[in-house]
Structures are given as structure tokens and as C-alpha cells.
Amino acid sequence: MVGMMRKISVATALVLASSYAIADPETYKIDNSHSFANWSIRHVASKTSGTFSDVTGKIIIDRDNLANSSVDAKINVLSVNSSHAKRDEHIKKAEYLDAAKFGEMTFVSKKIEAKSATEGVMTGVLTLHGVSKEMTFPFKVLGFGSDPWGGYRSGFEAHTSLKASDFGFGWGAKANASVGDDVEITLLIEGVKLPAETVIK
Numbered sequence: 001m002v003g004m005m006r007k008i009s010v011a012t013a014l015v016l017a018s019s020y021a022i023a024d025p026e027t028y029k030i031d032n033s034h035s036f037a038n039w040s041i042r043h044v045a046s047k048t049s050g051t052f053s054d055v056t057g058k059i060i061i062d063r064d065n066l067a068n069s070s071v072d073a074k075i076n077v078l079s080v081n082s083s084h085a086k087r088d089e090h091i092k093k094a095e096y097l098d099a100a101k102f103g104e105m106t107f108v109s110k111k112i113e114a115k116s117a118t119e120g121v122m123t124g125v126l127t128l129h130g131v132s133k134e135m136t137f138p139f140k141v142l143g144f145g146s147d148p149w150g151g152y153r154s155g156f157e158a159h160t161s162l163k164a165s166d167f168g169f170g171w172g173a174k175a176n177a178s179v180g181d182d183v184e185i186t187l188l189i190e191g192v193k194l195p196a197e198t199v200i201k
Helices: 002-019 085-092
Strands: 026-030 036-043 046-052 055-061 070-076 104-114 119-128 131-146 152-163 179-193
Touching (some): 055 152, 055 179
Antiparallel strands (some): 026 055, 026 179, 119 131, 131 152, 152 179
16 A cells, blocks of 8 residues: 555656756747848938848747757848838948848857846857957747748747947948947847757757
8 A cells, every 4th residue: 555655746846847847948040021120210300210121030939948959050240221212222232231242141049148037148250241240139038929821930039239330331431421330229129939859040
């Protein structure tokens, strides 16, 4: 009888342990139809804003410990959209983004510091205009949920700013330039959960 009770106790403990097991990190493919890298920059006495609408890559998130998460993202520079076609073509030229030569910017995280279960600070390397620099992004996990198409999604928001001159843009360092040096960035990212065995580059 004692032996049977011990077996029952062990079995119960195993069931309870499995029910409280730490979840494995989840991998999400960035959905470029619902993800945006928005920017704003001073223009003369006001500001001009726009977005890069072609954002791809993957996010690995550990919900139990955000510090174990990571991000690897790419932005198609040619997808710049300031709601003005002539201005967009100007932005793509060598004078500004030089999209013909530097058609892609990338960000690869190196470290994530969790501030809470849903907020943290992400540090990584941003490569833009042929220049790689370490950047810091405070971010929020907006949530998780099922979508109407049978998938499962995640949402994230991050903010940062950079100096154009740090990335080799000459116009950013000019005194009295009509376009400012400081660029404010807001990332709105939506990811689609991938099966555990799926690998994406």
C-alpha cells in the first residue's frame, strides 16, 4: 500500500511539473504586409515622415525570459514611402539613401535586457548605407493571438533615434541644412508563428 501511494505521488508530481514546464522559445516570421519601420526627420521648420514597408526576418521570443530572445531583420530601402512619389525618388538617389548601391539595411540583436514580462531594451548592430553601428531599441511586446486564417501571431513596438551623419550621410552634418541630422524611428512589427522545425534565413 505504501509503495502504491509513493508511485501515485511520483506520478502526480510529474503531471504537475509538466503542467508548469517552461515553454520553449517561439520563432516568428516577420509579416512584411503588417510590419513597418516608420521614420520622421526635420525638414526646414517642420518635420517630414514616412515608412519602409518591406520589413522581413525572424524573431525568436522566450516568453518566460525575454533576455533569451533575439531579432534578425532586414529592411528593403527601395520600399521607402513618404506619401509623395517625387520625394521618394529623390530620397533613393545617391545624395540621400543611395538605394542603388545600398538597397538593404539590417539589424541583428546582440543582447536583450528585460525590464518586465512585456518590456525590455534590445541592443544590436544596425547596418545602413554600408556602415555598421551598435544601436539600442527600447521595445514592448504588444501581445499574442490567433489570426482569422488559422495562424498565430505576435506584435511588437520599438523606438529609437539615430544621427544620419553617423552612417555616412553628408547632408546630416551640414550646418543650416534643410534636412535634419536626427532621425526618429518607430518599429511596428507583426510576426507569424512558425512550427518548431521550420528554419528561415
